[in-house]
Amino acid sequence: MEKRRVSESVVETVHIVRPNHLNGAERLFGGILMQWMDEVAALVAKRHTHRNVVTLSVDNLRFFKGAYQKDVIVIVGRMTYTGRTSMEVEVDSFVEALDGERTHINHAYFTMVALDENDRPAPVPELSPETEEEKAKWERARKRKEARLMEASQFAR
Numbered sequence: 001m002e003k004r005r006v007s008e009s010v011v012e013t014v015h016i017v018r019p020n021h022l023n024g025a026e027r028l029f030g031g032i033l034m035q036w037m038d039e040v041a042a043l044v045a046k047r048h049t050h051r052n053v054v055t056l057s058v059d060n061l062r063f064f065k066g067a068y069q070k071d072v073i074v075i076v077g078r079m080t081y082t083g084r085t086s087m088e089v090e091v092d093s094f095v096e097a098l099d100g101e102r103t104h105i106n107h108a109y110f111t112m113v114a115l116d117e118n119d120r121p122a123p124v125p126e127l128s129p130e131t132e133e134e135k136a137k138w139e140r141a142r143k144r145k146e147a148r149l150m151e152a153s154q155f156a157r
Contacts, residue, residue, distance in 0.1 A: 003128040009047035011040050014096075015073045024134070028067035033093060033106060040077040041089040048064060048079050048087060049114040049124045058133050058142065061108040064094070072096045073105075080109070080134075081141030085121035087112045088141045109144065140151035 009127035015036055023029040038055055045053040067073055072129040075096045093106035129135045 002125040004048055004079075004125045005128050005130055005153055007130075009044045009079050011043045011047065011077045013040055013043075013075045015075070016068050017071045019069060019072060022069060023048050026068065028071070028076035032088050033063075033067070033073070034048075034061070034108075034150050036073070037077075037091045037093060037108060038110065039104070041112060042077045044077040044079055044091075045087050045114065045143065046090045048082070048127070049122075051114045051116070051122055051124075052119075053087075053114050054110045056111040056113050057148070059148070060107045062105075063106050065103060066107045067095050067105055068080065075101060076148055077110075079127050080137045082127040083145065084123055085104070085113055086145075087114070087124055088128075088145065090138070090141075109141070111145075111148070149153060 013036065017028050021028055021032045039057065042053055069123045074096045075091060077089050077091045079087060089110045089112055091108050091110060092104060094102035095105055096102050114122045114124045129138045
């Protein structure tokens with residue numbers, strides 16, 4: 001099976017918070033941010049697999065700070081782990097100031113599944129982590145996958 005590097009599928013998108021993105025408290029609505037993050041995760045997974053993908057789950061979704069009208073939101077996604085047909089994509093969101101400084105506002109892990117021509121799970125290329133940070137992320141992702149599988153087996157009883 002083909003191997004791919006983390007750097008081959010990194011995705012970064014930029015959005016401006018508009019009035020229609022705000023909730024009743026005049027902050028970026030969390031559901032809008034989650035939609036943008038899901039789109040980034042899907043793009044990362046598509047780049048990695050060269051296939052259509054679906055979102056299986058979202059874990060550890062954390063909102064650290066709010067975002068407001070006219071804020072520039074930068075969303076960065078990167079592959080952290082691959083299994084046989086599933087992948088974990090780490091997605092981070094930032095507010096970017098005019099000087100380029102980024103404030104981390106959100107973080108999540110998306111589990112994505114590759115699909116074949118019949119919309120059935122399909123094998124994915126192996127991820128080849130190169131840096132020490134990528135290798136550490138791989139190991140943490142492997143442990144999260146084990147925990148997810150253990151939790152899922154409890155619900156299957």
